[in-house]
Amino acid sequence: ATDLTVQELALELKLPETEVIKTLFIKGIAANINQTLDIETAEMVAQELGYEVETVEEESMARKVTEMIDVEDLENLQRRPPVVTIMGHVDHGKTTLLDSIRETKVAQGEAGGITQHIGAYHVDLTHNDEVQQVVFLDTPGHEAFTAMRARGTRVTDIAILVVAADDGVRPQTVEAISHARAAKVPIIVAINKIDKEGAQLDRVRQELTEYELVAEDWGGETIMVPVSALKGENLDALLEMVLLVAEVEDLHANPNRPAKGTVIEAHLDKARGPVASFLIQNGTLKVGDTLVAGSVLGKVRAMIDDRGERVQQAGPSFAVEVLGLSDVPAAGDEFEVFGDDKSARSVANDRSDQQRQTRLQQAMASRRVSLNAFS
Numbered sequence: 001a002t003d004l005t006v007q008e009l010a011l012e013l014k015l016p017e018t019e020v021i022k023t024l025f026i027k028g029i030a031a032n033i034n035q036t037l038d039i040e041t042a043e044m045v046a047q048e049l050g051y052e053v054e055t056v057e058e059e060s061m062a063r064k065v066t067e068m069i070d071v072e073d074l075e076n077l078q079r080r081p082p083v084v085t086i087m088g089h090v091d092h093g094k095t096t097l098l099d100s101i102r103e104t105k106v107a108q109g110e111a112g113g114i115t116q117h118i119g120a121y122h123v124d125l126t127h128n129d130e131v132q133q134v135v136f137l138d139t140p141g142h143e144a145f146t147a148m149r150a151r152g153t154r155v156t157d158i159a160i161l162v163v164a165a166d167d168g169v170r171p172q173t174v175e176a177i178s179h180a181r182a183a184k185v186p187i188i189v190a191i192n193k194i195d196k197e198g199a200q201l202d203r204v205r206q207e208l209t210e211y212e213l214v215a216e217d218w219g220g221e222t223i224m225v226p227v228s229a230l231k232g233e234n235l236d237a238l239l240e241m242v243l244l245v246a247e248v249e250d251l252h253a254n255p256n257r258p259a260k261g262t263v264i265e266a267h268l269d270k271a272r273g274p275v276a277s278f279l280i281q282n283g284t285l286k287v288g289d290t291l292v293a294g295s296v297l298g299k300v301r302a303m304i305d306d307r308g309e310r311v312q313q314a315g316p317s318f319a320v321e322v323l324g325l326s327d328v329p330a331a332g333d334e335f336e337v338f339g340d341d342k343s344a345r346s347v348a349n350d351r352s353d354q355q356r357q358t359r360l361q362q363a364m365a366s367r368r369v370s371l372n373a374f375s
């Protein structure tokens with residue numbers, strides 16, 4: 001159970017803190033507003049003050065109320081597609097894997113069209129006669145992923161760790177594992193290039209045990225699927241596992257609210273101005289919405305999906321290219337839609353003040369270090 005402070009409890013009960021402190025005092029507990037109360041004490045106080053205490057299933061709450069999902073969303077949650085990031089060492093076959101998945105699964109009609117590089121691909125998978133959507137993230141250098149990690153939030157729901165069977169665990173494999181771990185993202189291992197001469201599946205399994213990834217058939221809990229991205233072998237099994245893990249993860253969002261999410265990548269286009277790919281993590285983004293991304297103000301002028309088509313709106317887990325920003329945000333920045341221009345502007349201003357402050361502090365800190373170094 002989660003502990004909470006006197007102040008938080010008072011806020012929850014919509015009562016002055018003094019009421020809570022008084023009640024505690026009567027029960028023989030001396031407390032100030034910053035005092036942490038365990039859940040039993042908090043319940044006792046609430047009951048004393050005439051509240052009916054309802055025990056909420058804590059695990060599901062913890063899962064659902066993340067940085068992107070607010071308490072107000074809980075009533076309106078709907079299933080959303082999983083966001084899957086493909087990670088792994090250089091040349092182990094990440095792009096080939098994504099290409100094969102897309103080639104076999106993306107609507108055939110796309111072949112002649114121009115595919116927009118927005119760093120994310122929507123793929124429709126058929127599973128138990130039901131079409132399920134999966135969003136694959138292809139972030140170069142996993143910039144957004146790294147930025148997310150620094151902030152402790154999650155941009156991806158599942159990581160596919162690609163390890164080439166003829167090369168084994170390499171430095172970036174290890175790095176990918178630690179990124180996924182830090183973000184508390186479940187890892188599915190795709191042991192790739194099984195069609196190759198020198199493929200050694202068991203060697204890969206063995207090496208991965210050193211990083212606490214133990215294959216299911218070795219008595220562990222990590223799903224490992226041998227595949228050949230090049231030949232398209234066993235990809236169905238891999239995708240099946242993706243859907244399975246997604247189901248266990250129980251992913252939800254509230255599509256009926258203003259959007260928020262994360263900037264996957266952004267750049268300045270000579271003709272179109274600032275262009276950013278947004279991953280929508282909650283709510284629905286619409287053309288005409290006013291938003292703040294990092295400290296950048298914007299009004300959505302147009303949205304383009306991964307097939308290069310203009311769309312009017314995009315819901316949870318979808319990624320779209322957005323035009324209409326006043327400047328280029330950074331990969332990993334969060335964005336949020338605001339109901340009116342005025343509050344958006346004031347948030348943007350606050351954020352850029354904050355950023356300036358942080359930069360100043362960082363500059364001062366590094367100066368102090370260098371001064372020390374010379375003294």
Ligand code: GTP
Nearest residue numbers: 089090091092093094095096192193196228229230
């Ligand atoms: P970076 O983006 O540079 O990190 O590499 P990557 O992980 O995206 O690897 P990529 O998909 O570019 O593949 C690297 C090389 O491995 C290419 O020459 C692929 O054709 C080859 N390759 C990828 N998958 C397979 C496979 O399953 N079997 C064989 N034989 N070759 C593969």
Ligand code: MG
Nearest residue numbers: 093094095096
């Ligand atoms: Mg690649």
